[in-house]
Amino acid sequence: MRYYLIKTTLGFFLFMAAFTIISRAVFGITAPQVRTVLPEQKKITHHVSSMGQAMGKQELAVNAPADVKVQRVCVAEGEPIREGKTLFVAEPEELSLTIENLQQELKALQEAGAQIQEEPIRFGQSGKGETPRTESTVEEKTLQRHLQELRDLQARGGRICADGRGLITEVNVKAGDKTTGNGDIRYADASQGLIITARFNEADREYLKKKSSITVETESGASISGLRIRSMAADKEMPGEYLVTVEVSDKKLKIGSMAEIKVESGDTLYDACIPREALHQSEKGAYYVYVVKEEETLIGRHLTAVRADVAVSDKNEEFAALEDLTAEDEIILEADRELEDGCRIRRLEP
Amino acid sequence: MKRMKARVVLFFLGAAAFTLSYPVFFLLTGSFMGQDELRENLQVCLQWSGEGYARWRLLPLYPTLRSYVELLMDRPEFFTMFWNSVKITAGVLAGQLLIGAPAAWGFARYRFPFRKSFFTIYIIFMMLPFQVVQLSEYLVLNSLHLMDTLWAVILPGIFSTFPVFVLYNFFRQVPQSLIEAARLDGASEWKVFLHIGIPISFPGITAVLVLQFVEYWNLLEQPVTFFKDKTLWPLSLYLPEITPENAGASLAASVLAMMPSLLVFFAGQEYLEKGIAATAIKE
Numbered sequence: 001m002r003y004y005l006i007k008t009t010l011g012f013f014l015f016m017a018a019f020t021i022i023s024r025a026v027f028g029i030t031a032p033q034v035r036t037v038l039p040e041q042k043k044i045t046h047h048v049s050s051m052g053q054a055m056g057k058q059e060l061a062v063n064a065p066a067d068v069k070v071q072r073v074c075v076a077e078g079e080p081i082r083e084g085k086t087l088f089v090a091e092p093e094e095l096s097l098t099i100e101n102l103q104q105e106l107k108a109l110q111e112a113g114a115q116i117q118e119e120p121i122r123f124g125q126s127g128k129g130e131t132p133r134t135e136s137t138v139e140e141k142t143l144q145r146h147l148q149e150l151r152d153l154q155a156r157g158g159r160i161c162a163d164g165r166g167l168i169t170e171v172n173v174k175a176g177d178k179t180t181g182n183g184d185i186r187y188a189d190a191s192q193g194l195i196i197t198a199r200f201n202e203a204d205r206e207y208l209k210k211k212s213s214i215t216v217e218t219e220s221g222a223s224i225s226g227l228r229i230r231s232m233a234a235d236k237e238m239p240g241e242y243l244v245t246v247e248v249s250d251k252k253l254k255i256g257s258m259a260e261i262k263v264e265s266g267d268t269l270y271d272a273c274i275p276r277e278a279l280h281q282s283e284k285g286a287y288y289v290y291v292v293k294e295e296e297t298l299i300g301r302h303l304t305a306v307r308a309d310v311a312v313s314d315k316n317e318e319f320a321a322l323e324d325l326t327a328e329d330e331i332i333l334e335a336d337r338e339l340e341d342g343c344r345i346r347r348l349e350p
Numbered sequence: 351m352k353r354m355k356a357r358v359v360l361f362f363l364g365a366a367a368f369t370l371s372y373p374v375f376f377l378l379t380g381s382f383m384g385q386d387e388l389r390e391n392l393q394v395c396l397q398w399s400g401e402g403y404a405r406w407r408l409l410p411l412y413p414t415l416r417s418y419v420e421l422l423m424d425r426p427e428f429f430t431m432f433w434n435s436v437k438i439t440a441g442v443l444a445g446q447l448l449i450g451a452p453a454a455w456g457f458a459r460y461r462f463p464f465r466k467s468f469f470t471i472y473i474i475f476m477m478l479p480f481q482v483v484q485l486s487e488y489l490v491l492n493s494l495h496l497m498d499t500l501w502a503v504i505l506p507g508i509f510s511t512f513p514v515f516v517l518y519n520f521f522r523q524v525p526q527s528l529i530e531a532a533r534l535d536g537a538s539e540w541k542v543f544l545h546i547g548i549p550i551s552f553p554g555i556t557a558v559l560v561l562q563f564v565e566y567w568n569l570l571e572q573p574v575t576f577f578k579d580k581t582l583w584p585l586s587l588y589l590p591e592i593t594p595e596n597a598g599a600s601l602a603a604s605v606l607a608m609m610p611s612l613l614v615f616f617a618g619q620e621y622l623e624k625g626i627a628a629t630a631i632k633e
Contacts, residue, residue, distance in 0.1 A: 020432075
C-alpha cells in the first residue's frame with residue numbers, strides 16, 4: 001500500500017510537470033499577437049473634396065438684330081464654343097423681306113422728312129422742344145442702323161457667330177421664333193480665366209479656409225495645385241451647404257469640364273499622433289487606446305494590453321492627435337484577435 | 351443500555367467527523383460544479399449582493415471537469431507557484447536531513463559541556479512563533495542579500511529546531527551496546543551514525559519529513575515577508591481573490607494543492623504516528 005502511494009505521489013508530480021509544459025504552450029498560443037507603434041510628432045491635415053464644373057469668369061451675351069426669324073439654332077446650353085462658331089442662323093427669305101420692308105419704310109420716312117423741310121412754319125412755330133424734323137431724323141438714323149445690321153447679317157449668310165471662346169450658358173432663341181435683340185445667346189467667357197464652383201457640406205465647413213491649400217484634379221487626371229479659395233458662401237438653394245469658388249488658369253482646364261476641388265487644411269503640429277487603426281471608440285462614444293505595459297506577474301515579466309481613455313485633439317482619415325500620451329507610450333496598432341483590458345499579449349517584431 | 355450508549359457516542363463522533371471533513375467535501379464537489387451553478391450558490395457571499403445565505407449541494411447538479419481544464423490549461427501561474435512550493439519544501443527537507451539529523455545525533459549520543467543548556471535553548475527556539483523572529487530573520491537575510499530569493503525561506507527552514515527535537519528522541523533509543531559493538535569492530539563515528547543511527551531511526555526520520563513537508567508545503571507568512579518578487583510565491587499564496595468567475599478554478603486549485611500533502615501523509619502515516627509519539631517522550 002505504501003509503495004502504491006509513493007508511486008501515486010510520483011505520478012502526480014509527473015502529471016503536474018506535463019501540464020506545466022502544456023499550459024505554457026497554451027499560453028503562448030492563446031495570447032494575442034500585436035503590432036505596436038510609438039506616438040510621433042505630426043501635422044494632422046484634412047482633405048475634403050467635391051466636384052464642380054469649370055466656368056468662365058464673366059458671362060457675355062450674343063445678340064442678333066431684333067425681329068429676325070431664326071431658321072436654326074446650332075448650340076445648346078453647356079456646349080463649349082470657340083470664336084467664330086455659328087450660334088444660330090437667320091431665315092434668309094424672311095431676312096430679305098425684312099430688309100426690303102425696312103428699305104421702303106426708310107424711303108417713306110426720308111420723303112416725309114423732305115416735305116417737312118419745305119414747310120418749316122407749319123411745323124416749327126413754337127420754337128420749344130423737338131421739331132417733327134428732328135424726330136424724323138432720329139427715327140431715320142435708327143432705321144438706317146437696323147437696316148445696316150440686317151444687311152451685315154445677310155452678308156454673313158444669316159449666321160450669328162461667337163466672338164470669343166467659352167461655354168454656352170443660356171439659349172433664349174428657338175428655331176422659328178424671332179430674335180429679341182436682348183441676349184439671345186449667353187455664354188461664359190473663357191478668355192479671362194476660369195472658375196470652378198463646387199458644393200461642400202456642413203461637416204467640411206471647418207476645413208474650408210482662405211489659407212487652405214487647394215488642388216484641382218481634372219477629368220484627365222491632371223493636377224493643378226497651389227490654388228486658393230476665391231469665395232465661399234452659403235448656398236441659398238440648399239441650406240447647410242456651401243458654394244466654394246476657385247480660380248484656375250484656362251490653359252490647364254477646359255471650360256465646361258468637370259474637376260474635383262481638393263481642399264487640404266491643418267498646419268498645427270501635434271506631439272502625439274497615432275494611426276487611426278490604433279484608436280478605438282466605445283459604445284458611449286469615448287475614445288481609448290490599448291497601451292503596452294510590462295507587468296510583473298506570477299509567471300514572470302510579461303506584456304499586457306491596458307486600456308487608456310484618451311482625448312482626441314484632432315484626427316483625419318489616417319492619424320489622430322491625442323492628449324495625455326507621451327512619446328514613450330507604446331500603442332497597440334493591431335492584434336490578431338480581440339483585446340481586453342489587462343489581457344496578456346505577445347509583441348510581434350516590426 | 352451499553353449498545354444505546356455506543357450508538358449515541360458513534361452518532362456524535364460521526365457528526366464531528368463530518369463537520370471536520372466538510373471543507374474537503376466542499377472543495378471536491380465545488381471543483382466539479384459548473385460556473386453557473388457556482389455563481390448561483392456563492393454569489394451572495396462573493397459579490398456581497400444583498401441579503402441571504404450561500405447555498406451548497408453535496409453533489410453537483412451538472413458535474414463538469416471544466417474548472418480543472420481551465421486551471422491546467424489556462425493558468426500557467428498555478429504551475430509556477432506549484433513548483434516554487436516543491437523547490438522550497440524539497441530544499442528545506444534535504445537541508446534538514448543534512449543538518450538536523452547529525453545535530454540531533456550529537457545531542458542524543460555525545461556528552462559535552464552545556465549540552466542540556468543548548469538543548470533547552472533549542473526547545474525554546476522551537477516554541478517561538480515566526481512573528482517573534484521575523485524581524486531578526488529579515489535583518490540577517492537582508493544583510494546576506496538573500497531577500498527575494500528562495501534561500502530566504504529555505505535556509506531558516508533547514509536550521510529549524512523541530513526536526514532536531516524529534517530525531518533526538520529517536521536517536522536516544524538506539525541501544526548504547528550496539529554503538530559500542532560497532533566501535534569495537536572499528537567503525538568510525540560517522541559510520542556508526544550512517545549505518546546504525548539512521549537505519550534504526552528511519553521511522554523517526556520519515557515522520558519528521560512528513561510533518562515538515564506539510565509544514566513547508568503550506569508555508570504562508572515567510573513568503574509574504576521575504577518575497578517581494580511574485581514569481582517566487584509558493585502555492586499557498588495562490589488565489590488572493592476569489593470571484594464568481596474564478597471560483598471553479600480556485601476550488602480545483604485547492605484540491606490539487608491538497609493532493610501532495612494527502613499523498614505524503616498517507617504514505618508516511620505509520621511513521622508519523624511514531625514520530626508524534628516520540629515527541630511526547632520526556633527526556
